[in-house]
Amino acid sequence: MFVIAPFLWALSTSFKDFNSVTGGAKYIPWLQFEPSLEGWSVLIRSQGKGGVNIIEPYFNSVFVTCSASLLSIIFGTLAAYALSRFTFKAGFIKNNDITFFFISQRIMPPIVLSIPFFLMLGFLGLLDSLLGLILVYMVLLMPIAVWIMVDFFNRVPKEIDETALIDGCNPFEAFFKVVLPNSIPGLIVAGLFCIIFGWIDFFFAFILTFTKVQLLPVAIVALNSSVTPWWSLSASALVSVAPLIIVAFIVERYLSKGNLSGALK
Amino acid sequence: MNLITENLCFKPEHEYYLNDISLEFKAGNLYTLLGRTLSGKTSFLKTIAGLQPVDSGQITFAGKDFNSIPVWKRNVAMVYQQFINYPHLTVFDNIAFPLKQRKMKFSDIQNEVSSAIKKVGLQGFEKRKIQELSGGQQQRVALARSLAKKAKILLLDEPLVNLDYKLREDLRNEFKNIFSGDLSSQSILIYASTDPLEAMQLNGNIIVIDEGKILQHDSAKEVFENPSNVRVAEITNEPAMNIVNGSIESKKIILNKDVQIDLPDKLKTIKPGKYFFGLRASDIVLDDSGFQFVVDLAEISGSETILHLHQDNLKFVSLINEVKNFNNRDKVMLKIMSENLYVFNEKGNLIFSPFKNK
Amino acid sequence: MAEIELKNIAHSYDYKSENPTYALNPFSLTWEDGGCYAILGPSGCGKTTMLNIMSGLVSPSKGSVLFDGTDITSVKTEKRNIAQVFQFPVIYNTMSVYSNLAFPLKCRNFDENIIKSKVIEVAEILNLNLFLDKAAKDLTADQKQLISLGRGLVREDVAAILMDEPLTVIDPDLKFRLRRKLKEINEKYNTTLIYVTHDQNEAMTFAKKIIVMDSGNIVQVGNPKELFERPQTTFVGYFIGSPAMNIYDCAVLSDFDVSIGNIQLKTSTNLSNVKSGQLKIGIRSEFIKLVNNKSENTIEAKIEIVEDFGNYKLITVNKNNLIIKAKVERETTIPHDVVLLNIPAEHCCIYQNKNLI
Numbered sequence: 012m013f014v015i016a017p018f019l020w021a022l023s024t025s026f027k028d029f030n031s032v033t034g035g036a037k038y039i040p041w042l043q044f045e046p047s048l049e050g051w052s053v054l055i056r057s058q059g060k061g062g063v064n065i066i067e068p069y070f071n072s073v074f075v076t077c078s079a080s081l082l083s084i085i086f087g088t089l090a091a092y093a094l095s096r097f098t099f100k101a102g103f104i105k106n107n108d109i110t111f112f113f114i115s116q117r118i119m120p121p122i123v124l125s126i127p128f129f130l131m132l133g134f135l136g137l138l139d140s141l142l143g144l145i146l147v148y149m150v151l152l153m154p155i156a157v158w159i160m161v162d163f164f165n166r167v168p169k170e171i172d173e174t175a176l177i178d179g180c181n182p183f184e185a186f187f188k189v190v191l192p193n194s195i196p197g198l199i200v201a202g203l204f205c206i207i208f209g210w211i212d213f214f215f216a217f218i219l220t221f222t223k224v225q226l227l228p229v230a231i232v233a234l235n236s237s238v239t240p241w242w243s244l245s246a247s248a249l250v251s252v253a254p255l256i257i258v259a260f261i262v263e264r265y266l267s268k269g270n271l272s273g274a275l276k
Numbered sequence: 277m278n279l280i281t282e283n284l285c286f287k288p289e290h291e292y293y294l295n296d297i298s299l300e301f302k303a304g305n306l307y308t309l310l311g312r313t314l315s316g317k318t319s320f321l322k323t324i325a326g327l328q329p330v331d332s333g334q335i336t337f338a339g340k341d342f343n344s345i346p347v348w349k350r351n352v353a354m355v356y357q358q359f360i361n362y363p364h365l366t367v368f369d370n371i372a373f374p375l376k377q378r379k380m381k382f383s384d385i386q387n388e389v390s391s392a393i394k395k396v397g398l399q400g401f402e403k404r405k406i407q408e409l410s411g412g413q414q415q416r417v418a419l420a421r422s423l424a425k426k427a428k429i430l431l432l433d434e435p436l437v438n439l440d441y442k443l444r445e446d447l448r449n450e451f452k453n454i455f456s457g458d459l460s461s462q463s464i465l466i467y468a469s470t471d472p473l474e475a476m477q478l479n480g481n482i483i484v485i486d487e488g489k490i491l492q493h494d495s496a497k498e499v500f501e502n503p504s505n506v507r508v509a510e511i512t513n514e515p516a517m518n519i520v521n522g523s524i525e526s527k528k529i530i531l532n533k534d535v536q537i538d539l540p541d542k543l544k545t546i547k548p549g550k551y552f553f554g555l556r557a558s559d560i561v562l563d564d565s566g567f568q569f570v571v572d573l574a575e576i577s578g579s580e581t582i583l584h585l586h587q588d589n590l591k592f593v594s595l596i597n598e599v600k601n602f603n604n605r606d607k608v609m610l611k612i613m614s615e616n617l618y619v620f621n622e623k624g625n626l627i628f629s630p631f632k633n634k
Numbered sequence: 635m636a637e638i639e640l641k642n643i644a645h646s647y648d649y650k651s652e653n654p655t656y657a658l659n660p661f662s663l664t665w666e667d668g669g670c671y672a673i674l675g676p677s678g679c680g681k682t683t684m685l686n687i688m689s690g691l692v693s694p695s696k697g698s699v700l701f702d703g704t705d706i707t708s709v710k711t712e713k714r715n716i717a718q719v720f721q722f723p724v725i726y727n728t729m730s731v732y733s734n735l736a737f738p739l740k741c742r743n744f745d746e747n748i749i750k751s752k753v754i755e756v757a758e759i760l761n762l763n764l765f766l767d768k769a770a771k772d773l774t775a776d777q778k779q780l781i782s783l784g785r786g787l788v789r790e791d792v793a794a795i796l797m798d799e800p801l802t803v804i805d806p807d808l809k810f811r812l813r814r815k816l817k818e819i820n821e822k823y824n825t826t827l828i829y830v831t832h833d834q835n836e837a838m839t840f841a842k843k844i845i846v847m848d849s850g851n852i853v854q855v856g857n858p859k860e861l862f863e864r865p866q867t868t869f870v871g872y873f874i875g876s877p878a879m880n881i882y883d884c885a886v887l888s889d890f891d892v893s894i895g896n897i898q899l900k901t902s903t904n905l906s907n908v909k910s911g912q913l914k915i916g917i918r919s920e921f922i923k924l925v926n927n928k929s930e931n932t933i934e935a936k937i938e939i940v941e942d943f944g945n946y947k948l949i950t951v952n953k954n955n956l957i958i959k960a961k962v963e964r965e966t967t968i969p970h971d972v973v974l975l976n977i978p979a980e981h982c983c984i985y986q987n988k989n990l991i
Contacts (some may be wrong), residue, residue, distance in 0.1 A: 170360045173327050176347040177354050178374035178425070184348075192364040412675070440832040442678055442873055476944045492961065510695065513935070558945050573814045575839030576858040579875060579920040579961075582839070590709050597963075601858040604817060 018249075025051060027244035045060045065247050068230035072170065072210065073254070075141060075226060079148035082207035086149070087156025089157030092186060094157070095164035096172065110161055113154040121214045139221045147215055152205040159204065164190065187205050205261055207255060246269060277303040277338045279429060284323060284333035284487075291321040293486035294330065299462045303428075306455060306480030308496070309468040310511060316488035317468035321431045322464070325352050337429070350429075353422030357434040359404045359414035361421070367393070368402040370417050375427045392424035395454055412443045423454070424460055426548045433468045438473075452478060458490070474513045476500060501631035506624040509554045515582060515593045517618070524548045528569045529614065530592045535567050537614045546619060546628060554618030557582070557595035566611035575600035636702040636715070636793040638665040638688060638826065643697035645683055657683045659850045660696065665794065668824035672819070672841035674831060676873070681830045682967060689827070701793055713903040719797040723778035727771040731762055732776025734770050735784045743956045749788075755806050756787045759822065776808035780815065787819065794826035801836060813840055825980075832872050838862075846870050862918070863981070868988045871916045877948060877959050880922075884915040884984070892984065895954055900931055901982040903991055914985040921947070921981035922960035925974050933958070933975045940968055949974065 061222055090113075093099075094106050117125075129138070137143030167190055175185035191198075216226035225233070231247050279301040280629050286294040293316055301307055322328040324335065324346035337344035339485060342350065353374075361370050372390055375385045393399060396416040406414060415435055420432055433530050435451075436444040455465060455478075469475050482499040483506075484491040491511075492504045503509040509517040522531040525548050527539045569585040569592065576582075576599050583594040583602065594610060602608070619628035640663045646654035658680045660961045666670060673681040674800050686692040687700060690711035698707040706714060706738055726734050732753060738748045757763040760780045765773060770781060779800055784793045817840075828909050831837050837844050839859040846854045846861065846869075854866040864869035881918035884892040886900075889906045891897055892915055899915070925932060942964070947955030951973060962968070984991045 168358060168360065170356050170358055171362065173322075173325075173347075173361075174354065174356070174360050175373075176327065177350075177352060178421070179326055179348050179377035180348070181348050184377075190363055193362075273569075333727060442878075443837065445876055445878075473943050477941055497942060500942070501675055536689050556945070573810070573817060575813070576641065577835040579862055579918070584814070601857075601859070604821065 018252075019080070021245040025243075025249060037223050039168045045104050051243075065227070065230055065234075065250075068225040068227045069250070071141065071224055072227035073250075075144045075148060076206055077210040080144045080202060082145070082149050083152035083156045083205050086204055087153045087201065088191075088194075088198070090153070090159045091160030092164055092190065093163050096169065105256050110157065110226055113157045115149065116154045123158050124213065125218050127216065127263055129218060138219060140224045142221060144216065144224065144226070147219060148209050149213070151215070152209055155204045155208060159201040160197055161192070163194045167193050199262060203258065206258060210251075210255060252263055277428060277462055277464075278334045279324070279342075280322075284320075284330050284335070286319065286323065286328065286330045289572055292488035293328075294323065294333075297333070297488075297490055299483065301466065301489065302349045303464055303572060304464055304468065308463045308475040308478050308480055308482050308500075309466055309485055310472065310475045310482050311468075311485035312470055314486075315486050315565065318433050319488070320485065321354065321466065321468055325354050325431060328351050331389040337528050338493050338557050342455055342529065344629075350428050351425075351472070352429040352431060352522065353425045353427035353433040355415070355418045355422050355433065355435045355438050359411055359418060359438070361417050363406050365406070366402065366548070367398060367406070367409070367417055370406065371421045371424050374421060383602065386409075388424045388426075395423060395488040397421045397450070404432060407618045409451070412439055412447060415439065415447070419451070419454075426431045426463075428463050429610075430465045432465070433469065434468055435471070445501070448477065450472060459609060461593040472500075472512045475512070482512070484511055484619060486511065491527060502626060502629045503554075503618070504626050506552055506554065506620050509618065509620075513556060515595060516556065518560070518592050519620075520555070520590065521550070522553050523550045529553065529617070530591075534592055535587060535612075537612055540614045540631070541572075542615065543617070543619065543628060550622055551627075552620040554620060555612060559616040560592055560594035560610050562596060562608065563611035564609050566609045568607055571602050571606040571608060571609050573604060574600075576601075585606070602624070638669045638794060639700040639703075640659055640664075640684075640687070641698045641700060642700070643687060643694045643823060644683075645687060645692065645694045645696075647720070647887035649695040654695070658687075658694075661852050663698075663845070663852065665826055665828065668820070670820045670827050670829075670840070670842045671845065672829045672831060672837035672843075673845045673847060674834060674837040674873075676832060676917060678849075680850040682798060683826065683966040684847070685718075685798055685830050688794070689718050690714050694964075702851050703707060706824050715789070715791045715793045717783075717789065717792050717795045717908065718965075719782045719786065719795065719800045721799045721802045723775065723782045723803070725770045725778050725781050727769070728768055730766065731757070731768055731770050731773070731781060732766040734781050735766075735788055738785050738789055738983070752788050752790075756784050760784050761818065774808070776804045776812050779804060779812060783816075783819075787823065792825060796829055797827070797829045799831055800829070801831075801876055809836075816840065817924055834876070838874075846873065848873070864983060864990065866990045868914055868916060868985050871918075871983065874953070875918060875920075877919050877961070879916045879918055879977075879983075880958055881914055881916045881985075882956060884913050886913065887918070890979075892982075897933060897953065897956070899977060899982060900979045901984060902980045903982070903984045905984065905991070908991065909982075911986040912988075914988070916985060917958075917977055918981060919959045919961040921978055923976045923978070924949075924956070924960070924966060924968070925976040928974060929976070931977045931979060933977065935975060936972055937968070937970070949973065 022083040045137065094110055099106055099109060113146050132138045132143045132147070172190055176182065180188060211228065214262070215230040216229050220226065220229065228251070231251060233242065234244050234247065282298050284294045284297040292571045295521050297320065309320065311317050319328060323330055326345065349407045355385065362373060365373065366536060366560065368389055371389045373387050375388055393402060394596065396419050398413065398416050398420065401409065401413065406417065409417065419435065436447055439447065454542045467478060479496050481493065482496050483493045484499060492499055499508065499512055503512055506519045510519065520531050522529060524539060524546060527537055567587060571583055572586055573584040574581060581596040581598065581600045583596065585592045585594060585608070616630045621627050640661070642660055642662055643658065645658040646656045646658040648654050661979050673684060675681045683692060687694045690709065700706065721823070726737065735753045735756060737751050739752060753824065754763065757766055760783070762777065762780060763786065764867060765777065770778065783795065786792055800814060804812060810885060816827060819825060822859045829837070829840050843855060843857055844861055845852055848869045854861060854870045861870060861874045865874060865879065868881050871881060882894045886905045887893050887898060887909055889904060891899055892901060933953055935951035935958060937949060938952045939950040941948040945964060946963050947964055947966065947968065949962060949968060951960065953959050958975065
């Protein structure tokens with residue numbers, strides 16, 4: 012109930028017009044208020060006709076989140092495999108310390124990172140660009156991927172890699188043909204987390220962009236002007252949650268097939 | 277096609293994993309690497325496979341330097357004590373994996389796989405997933421994979437130790453037949469084990485390893501009959517051989533103040549002094565004319581009774597060839613078969629064996 | 635302390651379905667107070683299910699569990715006065731050995747002085763008294779397993795200690811120490827010990843009474859000697875003893891004589907009433923003797939394999955395609971091709987439809 016209520020509220024609000032929102036609590040369409048498509052229509056109307064700037068940020072967000080997640084998974088998986096299988100030692104720093112270092116990126120409050128990021132991107136001339144955002148998001152998402160994948164790789168017995176080597180695979184083949192197929196559940200979980208965290212981030216998207224490139228969370232907040240357009244705000248919020256719901260739905264189906272659990276004992 | 281190791285050493289931290297191992301393995305033979313847990317058996321097998329580096333030493337196979345060849349080009353096969361297979365593949369694909377890796381023709385792969393499946397008795401399971409098999413079946417898949425490969429060096433690291441007792445016994449008999457039938461005169465088989473009975477049954481050459489060092493390397497019969505030192509005597513017997521500190525004085529063997537036995541004729545050439553005496557558990561028998569011992573624990577195993585006994589500071593384990601009930605702290609009379617005594621010098625090396633000096 | 639009775643127990647994990655498959659077929663069994671039992675059987679025979687029914691982790695589909703005559707079938711595990719030791723030592727790593735042992739008493743709000751005296755007493759029995767202040771995680775595997783056991787012992791009200799393959803993770807050298815401790819505890823406290831294992835040696839060495847199970851059935855209850863000499867079913871003959879019992883199809887010739895193919899054997903079993911059913915004869919390798927002269931029950935056979943096990947030799951012979959295994963002492967001189975084997979009539983077990991007559 013507590014989970015669903017905000018959704019329902021947003022859903023009903025998105026169909027209200029100005030009077031229905033401000034004129035006291037009204038919940039049930041047709042009975043208590045006349046539903047209006049105003050909130051939804053502004054989303055697709057071009058800006059000249061009083062529409063809002065939401066479609067372009069939407070695609071920006073999809074592009075940035077997907078590429079950053081994909082890159083994080085690729086590099087994170089490789090890093091995690093190395094951390095899980097090889098012993099690194101530099102003075103007192105050992106494998107666990109390196110893993111912790113990755114996670115520590117997420118422990119720090121984002122504000123601490125924001126200034127160095129801002130300066131770095133400024134130096135590289137990547138402020139207010141998609142590429143810059145992808146790079147920053149990669150830094151944010153990779154710890155999640157590494158963290159989850161290290162755990163999964165540790166659960167694949169080392170002897171399986173060794174057997175693959177003995178059976179004639181070189182180390183890369185052993186990784187791609189044997190270890191990775193047995194870590195698919197981990198990849199899915201890691202991917203899901205990356206997408207969620209990338210998608211919902213507001214802070215960096217807000218700080219590192221100005222006008223040219225806008226991401227969805229920022230664009231939604233930007234809708235807020237002197238008169239808060241609750242209807243279009245609700246509608247765009249629902250639109251922004253939709254992809255996550257779809258992803259979660261697909262993964263859930265996959266989970267229930269039992270493919271995730273029991274791949275390895 | 278011999279495999280030769282020379283002075284292999286590996287000491288990652290403070291302890292030796294491999295300590296100066298020099299051995300020669302001849303093609304067409306079975307070698308049992310016998311040692312307690314953590315004695316360096318797995319380390320040695322992994323070194324042969326190329327999975328573990330060495331600090332120094334040389335491995336040569338068929339006249340070629342083996343050290344510089346990476347694992348995936350060595351053409352060895354290995355079966356682990358854990359049931360290691362590829363969980364994402366079916367039984368067929370598991371066994372076919374090394375062959376596909378070698379880019380064999382599919383029809384050849386099919387022939388090889390089905391003959392390996394037949395050998396290990398897994399017909400009808402080809403399409404199953406690994407998780408759907410029992411432990412014994414999983415280990416059969418691992419063995420079939422290593423057989424199908426027809427590797428020149430086959431390494432087995434305690435392959436039966438994680439199986440149920442009876443299954444272990446059945447599979448051991450089967451393995452023995454598979455090896456004797458399938459082991460071509462080209463390949464070398466090295467089987468690591470902690471179990472002396474297993475080593476004796478496989479009846480190949482026994483290599484006794486302890487703390488990374490090779491203690492003895494000989495035929496099964498020779499190692500059993502003439503263990504070169506006290507540690508070998510302990511490792512190669514189940515229950516472990518009783519090793520007692522004692523001395524020879526004026527025609528008597530003195531084990532403690534009460535247990536003194538007449539020096540058998542065979543031992544008269546040994547001069548008086550301090551020695552270690554070795555006595556198999558089966559050479560201590562119930563006999564009213566013997567010495568009195570106290571039972572610490574009586575255990576019945578199948579057809580035998582194992583008695584853990586003590587007399588003052590002297591501790592013995594005795595194996596009696598029948599099922600008999602004893603209670604703890606019972607007093608029993610036991611005779612020591614002095615003609616079967618082994619004598620080791622103070623350093624622990626064999627100086628008299630009842631078999632050699634018969 | 636209590637006598638535990640399992641009355642008409644049966645269990646199925648899919649009891650509600652139309653044709654339930656039984657993990658445990660209906661049976662009744664009584665565990666005497668202070669007994670030392672082992673449940674022996676291959677994986678999946680139902681032995682762990684039986685243990686869990688006693689401890690209350692599984693509630694049986696049918697039947698009842700009685701402690702000293704009181705029905706406790708619906709009583710929860712924690713109220714059953716049962717201690718359980720699992721394959722892997724379950725200890726609280728962060729606590730000292732003392733706190734580990736004291737934990738079950740503390741949870742039941744015992745007086746601090748009583749706890750102390752009890753813990754010290756148990757620690758002495760288990761030889762843990764020198765380690766009481768140590769952190770539990772620093773101990774060896776067998777000591778950790780002793781702590782799991784000790785937590786059962788500190789409670790005076792414990793009726794039975796149930797152990798599910800407790801020696802699996804213990805090194806062979808240490809197993810002996812632990813087994814000996816278990817026996818001492820059984821003698822001193824008269825606590826019922828029930829031990830589940832797949833290893834015939836472990837069961838035989840540990841228990842005074844062994845319950846042999848196979849695919850959900852109890853096939854024999856007996857002491858080690860009975861199991862070895864008179865296995866009640868062909869399965870027990872196969873499962874107990876190493877090598878397995880020699881078992882062959884046979885037919886009745888006269889009251890005490892049977893034939894295996896064209897071999898005639900005298901037995902000590904009266905077969906006059908045996909008319910039908912599949913007949914088998916079982917002979918232990920250990921009872922077959924090598925002899926020099928032909929007499930009754932002597933078979934002349936060709937030697938196929940001689941295996942030297944160190945303490946004994948195992949001879950495999952072939953007589954008209956009948957494979958017979960005989961265990962002889964190592965010193966025995968074995969002829970090269972043909973041997974005479976004597977099979978004592980009193981050690982021939984005759985099975986009708988797999989059950990001993």
